[in-house]
Structures are given as C-alpha cells and as structure tokens.
Amino acid sequence: MGRIPAAAFTVKQCLLVLAAVFAVISSAAWGDKQSDPESTSMAERYDQWMVQHGRVYSDDAEKQRRFDIFKSNVELIDSFNAAGKHKYSLGVNQFADMTTEEFKASHTGFKNTVTRPIGKGGFRYENVSATPASVDWRAEGAVTPVKDQEMCESGWAFSAVAAMEGITQLTSGQLISLSEQELVDCDVNGEDYGCNGGVMDNAFVFIINNGGLATDVNYPYKGIDWTCSEEKSSPSAATISGFEDVPVDDEAALRKAVAHQPVSVAIDVSGSEFRFYEGGIFTRDCGTDVDHGVTAVGYGEASDGSKYWLVKNSWGAGWGEQGYIRMERDVDAKEGLCGIAMRASYPTA
Structure with a gap:
C-alpha cells in the first residue's frame, strides 16, 4: 500500500x-x-x-x-x-507583404512633377464624330503579352513601349515586343531616370532621336539600372515619327484616341484597393496625383451598363484580370477616374 x-x-x-x-x-x-x-x-x-x-x-x-x-x-x-x-473584388496577390510606401517606391515611376514636352501636330482625332461602342486592341493583335516591371519604377517605359508596339502593329501588321530596358538604360540624359521614374512623352522623344527601339529579345529586361549598350540596341526593330497629346481632362477625346490606337496614360495607384485589385470594374475614387504609367488598350460597357476603360498594366499577369484592369469610364470628375485623362499621349508612325 x-x-x-x-x-x-x-x-x-x-x-x-x-x-x-x-x-x-x-x-x-x-x-x-x-x-x-x-x-x-x-x-x-x-x-x-x-x-x-x-x-x-x-x-x-x-x-x-x-x-x-x-x-x-x-x-x-x-x-x-x-x-x-x-x-470589383480584391485579392491577396504578390504585393501582400509590402507596405504602401514600399510599393509606391518600387512599382510606379511616373514623374508628375516633370514638365513634359509638347507633342507636335495637335490632336489628329479631334474631328472624329463617331467611335465604336467598344474597342479591344488585344483582339486585333496589337497588344503584346503582359510584362512585369519588377522592383523598378519603370512603369513610364512599359507604358510608352506598349503604345509604340500598338502603332507598329497597326501600321506594319507586325506585333513586335520592344525593349523597355533600352529606355531604362539609355534614356538618361533628360528627365527620365530609369528605375527612378520618367515620363512617357520624354520616352517618345528619345525613341524618335534614337532612331527606334530594339526588340526585348536583343535587349532583354533586367529590372535594374544598367549601362546603355549600343550593341544590344542595334539594329532598331521599330520606329516612330512623332507623338501627340490628348486634350487634358477630356475623356471623350481620350475615347477618340483609344478608338484608333493604344494610348499611354498616367494614373494614381497610391491606394491599397488598386494594388490589390483582382477583377471587376474598378470604381474607387483614387485621387489625381498620377504616379504610374499604363496603357489604355480599349474600352467597353459591362452587362449592367457600367462603362469602363481597358488598361494594360506592367505588374505581371498574376495581377488583376490577367495583368489588366477595367476602370470606370465617363465619371463626373473631368480628370477621369484616378486621373486617367490628365496626361494621355500616343506615338505616331
């Protein structure tokens, strides 16, 4: 016991x-x-x-x-x-472990404070009286696959290149993927700063003076500032003769332009909802402090009557609707949603 x-x-x-x-x-x-x-x-x-x-x-x-x-x-x-x-809905994407400040410092790049050059030739679509109800330049073969700028504030370069790829296809019948890295490396003697931001109109000026751009196969993207390579940049695969600006704060004018070709636009992406956009028609009032360059490649109207811009981004195909966002169109604000009608321009052949 x-x-x-x-x-x-x-x-x-x-x-x-x-x-x-x-x-x-x-x-x-x-x-x-x-x-x-x-x-x-x-x-x-x-x-x-x-x-x-x-x-x-x-x-x-x-x-x-x-x-x-x-x-x-x-x-x-x-x-x-x-x-x-x-x-629209939000999703837990590749940016989910980043603060807003970190994201803005690495995935935008449009320099709103830079005075952009003025395009020559006015606005060629001013007298257009009728436009299609919807446009999607992807369906016409004028848009290359979505690319990824990575941790580099080079959205300005991707925007300019996408617009140039579009006009090249429309005038030549050839869809050629062109080099953003050539702009990042070589367009450095003015007010474009590679991975520290730039302006699409300045990129167009460089492309004109440079005699065009190489393909991104010959001059591949690195996502970092690098030394300009004359060897990689030759020969040029496509050229432009000029560029024009869309009248400021005029969505109707922007529609006329997009009805004829992909257009470079600047938008404000500072809000968390834009960063985590997953799908649907984005309607968030996101401000007009434009800080990112993207490309309007179409427009349309949803089944519920909601009008939208179809915008190609450069954050990879895993973001948004396979790399695209549909943004509300014809809003009350003259600048357009997120300032999309404030700094629009396009290259000319």
Missing part, C-alpha cells in the same frame, strides 16, 4: 513534464501565432502565400515583420470583399 502514492506521484510527475515540454515547444513556434485559431488560419495562409510567390526572408525577425504587414493587408482585403457591395 505504501508504494501506491509513490507510483501515482511518478505518473503525475511524468504528465507534468510532458505538459511542460509541450508548452515550451508551442511557445517556441514561429511568432507564437499558432495558439490562436484566427492567427493559425492567417499563419497557414501566409505559409501558402510564401510558397506560391517564392518568398524567403533573411531571418525570423524579418519574417515576423512581413507577417504583420501581410496580416494587416489580408484583413483589409477580406473586409472589403465581405462587404459585397462593390463592382
């Missing part, structure tokens, strides 16, 4: 030891996030997201910091979608 208490104590002792070991293991788990059901779900989503996007961090502290940013962004996205009262 005297041994029973001792045996019982031994069993109890073992259980306490096991419980202590389990507690130590649990508390040592990454970020101590696993104990809360909601955090566990978020941590699992984060792990899956890291695998999907190939994220690897330098240490646990950086991983924890990025998790906190990710969690805040995902909560915003989930809350927006749960409201269910919008014409």
Whole structure:
C-alpha cells in the first residue's frame, strides 16, 4: 500500500513534464501565432502565400515583420470583399507583404512633377464624330503579352513601349515586343531616370532621336539600372515619327484616341484597393496625383451598363484580370477616374 502514492506521484510527475515540454515547444513556434485559431488560419495562409510567390526572408525577425504587414493587408482585403457591395473584388496577390510606401517606391515611376514636352501636330482625332461602342486592341493583335516591371519604377517605359508596339502593329501588321530596358538604360540624359521614374512623352522623344527601339529579345529586361549598350540596341526593330497629346481632362477625346490606337496614360495607384485589385470594374475614387504609367488598350460597357476603360498594366499577369484592369469610364470628375485623362499621349508612325 505504501508504494501506491509513490507510483501515482511518478505518473503525475511524468504528465507534468510532458505538459511542460509541450508548452515550451508551442511557445517556441514561429511568432507564437499558432495558439490562436484566427492567427493559425492567417499563419497557414501566409505559409501558402510564401510558397506560391517564392518568398524567403533573411531571418525570423524579418519574417515576423512581413507577417504583420501581410496580416494587416489580408484583413483589409477580406473586409472589403465581405462587404459585397462593390463592382470589383480584391485579392491577396504578390504585393501582400509590402507596405504602401514600399510599393509606391518600387512599382510606379511616373514623374508628375516633370514638365513634359509638347507633342507636335495637335490632336489628329479631334474631328472624329463617331467611335465604336467598344474597342479591344488585344483582339486585333496589337497588344503584346503582359510584362512585369519588377522592383523598378519603370512603369513610364512599359507604358510608352506598349503604345509604340500598338502603332507598329497597326501600321506594319507586325506585333513586335520592344525593349523597355533600352529606355531604362539609355534614356538618361533628360528627365527620365530609369528605375527612378520618367515620363512617357520624354520616352517618345528619345525613341524618335534614337532612331527606334530594339526588340526585348536583343535587349532583354533586367529590372535594374544598367549601362546603355549600343550593341544590344542595334539594329532598331521599330520606329516612330512623332507623338501627340490628348486634350487634358477630356475623356471623350481620350475615347477618340483609344478608338484608333493604344494610348499611354498616367494614373494614381497610391491606394491599397488598386494594388490589390483582382477583377471587376474598378470604381474607387483614387485621387489625381498620377504616379504610374499604363496603357489604355480599349474600352467597353459591362452587362449592367457600367462603362469602363481597358488598361494594360506592367505588374505581371498574376495581377488583376490577367495583368489588366477595367476602370470606370465617363465619371463626373473631368480628370477621369484616378486621373486617367490628365496626361494621355500616343506615338505616331
């Protein structure tokens, strides 16, 4: 009988030891996030997201910091979608572990403060009296696949190149993917600054003076500022003769231009909702401090009567609607949604 208490104590002792070991293991788990059901779900989503996007961090502290940013962004996205009262949805994309400031410093690049050169020849579509109800230059073979500017503020270069690719196809019948990197590397003697931003009209001036652009096969994109290569830039694969500006703050004029060719436009992408856009017609009042260059490649009207611009971005095909966004058209603001009618221009053959 005297041994029973001792045996019982031994069993109890073992259980306490096991419980202590389990507690130590649990508390040592990454970020101590696993104990809360909601955090566990978020941590699992984060792990899956890291695998999907190939994220690897330098240490646990950086991983924890990025998790906190990710969690805040995902909560915003989930809350927006749960409201269910919008014409567009948000998604947890490749930018989910970045702050707004980090994103703007790496994925925009239009220099709104730079005085752009004035296009010669006026506005050739001014007297156009009728335009199609809808236009999609992708269907006409005038748009190359969506590209990715990566961690470089070169949206201005991608916008200018996409517009040039469009007019080249429309005049020659050939769709040629041209080099953004040539602009990033070589258009540096004026007010374009490679991965530190630029202006589409300045890019057009450079292309004219340069005698065209090479293909992106000959002069591939690196996503960093590099030394201009005369070898890679020769021969030019396409040229333009000039460029023209669309009348400022005039969506009707922009429609006339887009009805005839892809057009470079600048927009304000500073809001989180634009960054995480997944699909639908974007209607967010996002301001007019234009900071990113994109390309209007069409327009149309949805089944519910909502009018939109079809815009090609340069954040990869994993963003938005396979790299595109449909933005509300003919809004009350004269500048257009996100300032799309403020700084529009197009190259001429």
